[in-house]
Amino acid sequence: MAIIVKINKFPIEFEEALPILRKIEAAGFEAYFVGGSVRDTILGREIHDVDIATSAYPEEVKQIFDRTVDTGIQHGTVMVLDHGNGYEVTTFRTESTYQDYRRPDEVTFVRSLEEDLKRRDFTINALALSENGEITDLFSGLDDMKNHLIRAVGVPDERFNEDALRMMRAIRFSSQLDFDIEPETEGAIDRHAHLLEKIAIERIHEEFVKMMMGVRPNLGLNKMIEMGLAKHVPDFKDQETALKQLSQLPLTGLDEIQIWALFAFGFKYDQARINKFMRNWKSSNQLTEEVSKTALLLNEVAEGQAGNLELYKAGETAVVAADHLAQILSLPIEPDKLASKYKQLQIKTKRDLAISAKDLITNKVLTPGPQLGQVLNNLEQSVVENKLNNNYVELLTAAKSIKGEGSN
Structure with missing residues (x-):
């Protein structure tokens, strides 16, 4: 067993979790920080989750701590609650065969750290850090880290x-x-x-x-x-x-919307096909909507048809995403042009329109019904395209004119 004194100063996330390790050890069991948090500490990266492995069985962990939650007790994991933080504490375990290529048929709890580390995926993740800063490295994970290698x-x-x-x-x-x-x-x-x-x-x-x-x-x-x-x-x-x-x-520096929109655009998908693509990847409705808007706006940029109305329909999130992707794709548009044009729009949503359905009814221009919606849509589009100013009096006058034209 290779043990190397490696960590002299713990990151704050480990410092806050040290009482958990010490309490488990005080009860006569082993406990270590394991996995990605150890790897990222050595690499000087930000830590996201602090995972703890122990020789204590789940029921023993629950006896040690007053506040626990059975988050995955069948796999040996108990959530320990401490000063507003939750720490997943998992019993050392071995795993049987995997008939479905994704879950072990059986999990066996063991007292051996070595047996637990053997089941992990990559050497850089098969590291255990004790409360005194000693690293247990059985598979040359530290060497692989130095050599920048991913090894099973x-x-x-x-x-x-x-x-x-x-x-x-x-x-x-x-x-x-x-x-x-x-x-x-x-x-x-x-x-x-x-x-x-x-x-x-x-x-x-x-x-x-x-x-x-x-x-x-x-x-x-x-x-x-x-x-x-x-x-x-x-x-x-x-x-x-x-x-x-x-x-x-x-491709560096893309967010999730930009990632999926780039593929949708690259695959030349229309809206229906984009929606199917995103469903196939089990994406949320909100992500799907923004990806669709972004990819379709990119199509309009490529065709030289990204005018005010197209930007308005896309919305700010899709406009910003499309602006960035347009440069990556070398589409014929200047950097930040879409965002600049979007900012100049008089209104960003229908709620920004200086006149409402209630105003048109109160002024007896129109009564509730299909024509009311049509007139408002006409006013909205005219303001977006700068054919009208977003001014109450001007829009009221225009509404009367549109109504008159409609009744001829």
Whole structure:
């Protein structure tokens, strides 16, 4: 067992969680910080979740602490509540075979840290940090970190057969950390790429977005294509040419809306097809709506038809996203032109219109009914296109005129 004194100063997240470790140890059990939080501490990255592994069984953990929640007790995880924070404390465990390539058929709790670390995905995640700063590193994870390598723990084929999502995680970490994937691990991904179809698309979605938001998204996307993973996710199978073209663009710094809109535009999808694409990836309705608006606005930019009305219908979020993507795609428009034009619009929503349906009814211009809505829509469009000023008197006069024209 390789133990190296590595950490002299804990980040604040670990400092706050140290009482949890010490209380478990005071009860006669082992306890360590494990996983991504240890990795990110060594790399000087921001910590998101503090995970704790222990030799104490779930019921023993619950006896040690007054306030706990059974968040995943069947897998050995108990949430310990402490001073407004929640810490997932998981019992050391081994796992049986994985018949469905995503969940172990059986979980066995053990007292051995070594057995627990053996089941983890990559060497850089198979590290345990004790409360005195000692790191337990059984699989040369620290060396792999120094060499910027993603390497599976043990036999890569076995790790990917256990949970096929680990293939996407390898590529995601490669993009996020700017690490290469070790050749044997890469070869195993290539051999098992088809198993990705066994994984729930929601899980793939999360890893894919993290990959695309990493420091080297182009590397991640290219590896998805080269290793065959792209053939086993929704819509990508039939878009190899478009994917390769998109992978050559400067993809760093995109947000989630921009990521999906870029693919929708690159695949030349219309609105109906965009909606289906996003449903296939189990995206939220809100994300789907903004992606659709952004991609369709990009189409209008490409065709030289992005006028005031198109910007107004798209809305600010889609306009900002399209502005950024237009530069990445080298579309014929100046930087920030869309946002600049959008800011100059007299109104941004119908609520900004200086006259309302109630005003038109009160002034006896119109009565409730279809014509009232038509007149308001006409006024709204005219203001957006600067044919009318957003002025109450001017709009009232225009409404009377429109009504008169409609009755002729």
